[in-house]
Amino acid sequence: MSKSDLIPVFDGHNDLLLRLYNAEATGTGEPEVLFLEGTRGGHIDLPRSREGGFVGGMFAIFPPPLQMEDLSRSMRGASYQLALPPLLGLSDAQTSTLGMASILIRLERRSAGAFRICRTVAEIRSAMSEDAVAAVMHIEGAEAIDPRFVMLDILHAAGLRSLGLVWSRSNAFAHGVPFRFPSSPDTGEGLTDAGKDLVRRCNELGILIDLSHLNEKGFWDVAALSKAPLVATHSNAHALCPHARNLTDRQLDAIRDSDGMVGLNFATSFLRPDGTMNANTGLDTMAQHLDHLIEHVGEDRVGLGSDFDGALVPAEIGDVAGLPRLMEALRAHGYDDALLRKIGHENWLAALDRTFAA
Structure with a gap:
């Protein structure tokens, strides 16, 4: 397929920075080399991005848990409920968050213009027009954010434009859903007072609030409080796969009513009706989720995550x-x-325009 035939893809969520951070920490690779020159491991690097039409997306900074079960091995039974890691301390979270932010900045510096941190939709469009990968700095789990929001201000100045209050664990701001199947996403309490303050501050700064991984009570707390469109960067339809990580039809309807956005998650355990991690998953399953998402939120509010x-x-x-x-x-x-162009990139850019300006 020639480059002109590719549908450009701006993606709602990836964990490249965590993979590169772990490679650097273990001495198994230099992040800039692994990304810019390519590697057989992982999913994303610059050569493969160009081959696949990947033009950018939200690049997650995920403070890794101190210990975690192998999800691929654990999420295989007819039902499961994984034990999640304990609370992550502020110091540990800040160390890994700053480490991944540094990698993102170094990728831009070493790429000779081929990789760019983008703070506005205009910058994303400019990068796309010049065949550069457009990276939006995103946080998945706000454990590194201190109560006075000093770290939030610093990261915002460095390019942070999207933030998920939680990964699938509790923190000072909210409660994430466990990896549980079958299960409702209604698994615990809503936002803390600090979480509500963080939502307000993100609104003030024009930072997208990502609802993926947040439990249902937390979702409705954000919906009641936030002035911005509701966005789930990488979540699927609970009606088709009853995993705690997926969104109910009522949640999808709220996203539609806010003129928000949903990114289809490729993780097979959130796609398959049996909730298992299994690479032998047909692309028809992804199409069925997209059909359902479009039915509830409309074809202008669905993309890829x-x-x-x-x-x-x-x-x-x-x-x-x-x-x-x-x-x-x-x-x-x-x-x-x-x-396909809407799903590939146009809807994400329009949603970011609405969110960054909110």
Whole structure:
């Protein structure tokens, strides 16, 4: 497939920075080299991004848990409930968060313009027009944010424009859903007072608030408080896969009513009706989730949120170079090129325009 035939993809979520951070910490690779020159491991690097039409997305900074079970091995039974890590201390979270932010900055500096941290939609469009990967700094789990929001101000100045209050664990701000199947996302209490203050501050700064990983009570607290569109960067339809991580139809309707956005997660355990991590998952399953999301939020509010480098994805996609195979499957499913462009990148850029300006 020629480059001109590719549907450009701006993606709602990836965990590249965590993979590169771990490689640096273990001495198994230099982050800039692994990304810019390419590697056989992981899902995303610059050569494969260009091959697959990946033009950018939200690059997550995820403070890793001190210990965590192998999710791919654990999420295979007919039902499961994984024990989640304990609270992560502020110091540990800040160390890893700053480390990943540093990697993001170094990728931009070493890339000779091929990789750019973008703070506005205009900057994203400019990067896309010049064949550069457009990176929006995102936080997945706000454990590194102190009560006075000093770290939030520093990260915002460095480029932070998207923040998930939680990963799937509790912190000072909110409570994440566990990796539980089958399960409702209604698994605990809502936002803390500090979490409500953080939502207000993100609104003031124009930082997108990501609802993925947040439990249902927390979701409704954000919906009642936030002045910005509701956005879930990497979540699927609970009606098709009853995993705690997925969104109910009522939540999807609220996202629609706020003129928000949902990114389809490629993680097979959030796609499959049996909730298992299994790479032998057909792309028709992804199309069915997109059909359901479009039915509830509309074709202008759905995109992709791959979770590349953070999840087991369908083998037919494999990595970022496999994105054209997904687009071809969706075309065969009946999606025309105009809808594919919306899902690929146009809807995300429009949602960020609405959010950054909110």
